Amino acid sequence: MTVILDASALLSFLQNEPGNNQVEAVLPEAVICSVNWSEVVQKTIAAGVDINGMREDLEALGLRILPFSTEEAELAAQLWQQTRQAGLSLGDRACLSVGLRMNASVLTADQIWATLNLPVVVRCIR
Numbered sequence: 038m039t040v041i042l043d044a045s046a047l048l049s050f051l052q053n054e055p056g057n058n059q060v061e062a063v064l065p066e067a068v069i070c071s072v073n074w075s076e077v078v079q080k081t082i083a084a085g086v087d088i089n090g091m092r093e094d095l096e097a098l099g100l101r102i103l104p105f106s107t108e109e110a111e112l113a114a115q116l117w118q119q120t121r122q123a124g125l126s127l128g129d130r131a132c133l134s135v136g137l138r139m140n141a142s143v144l145t146a147d148q149i150w151a152t153l154n155l156p157v158v159v160r161c162i163r
Contacts, residue, residue: 041136042069042100044076044128045146046162051081051091056146056162063144065099072105072131109134116155123149133157 040063047069050060060067069077074092081088092102112134113127120130129147133155136143142158143150150159 038066039139039141040067040160041132041139041141041143042067042073043132043143043145043147043150044069044073044080046144047073047077047095047100048080049146049162051077051086052084054146059160059162060144064095067099067144068101068103068135068139068141070103070105070109070131070135072128074102076128103135105131105135106138109138112137119155120153123153125150125153133159 042060046056046060049055050057050064078088078091081091096102109131113130116125116130116133129150132143132145133150136157142160144160144162146162148161148163151161153159
């Protein structure tokens, strides 16, 4: 069963933070969209970590990085009004839109997502 990873979930795995074991358990079935992957790479660089080989290492564990489609971009935009009170970013809505399009659950460290009554299953790692 495919699971969509939010950047916060993958970062918890990479940084060995609470909830990392939940991410590790789903990596063989995990997908992250290119928007969220960009966020992971940027935050990793900002933390001073060498990213050489990071993508290949994660792909070897099963992670798939998918392009962000036009349909998903439109879904993310449509989610803005429903999620703006919670302050969800474009990256957050990108993750959710991929979950909606693929009819898959999303894994995140952002607990506010679970309170939004969205038509996608949200699983919080902490």
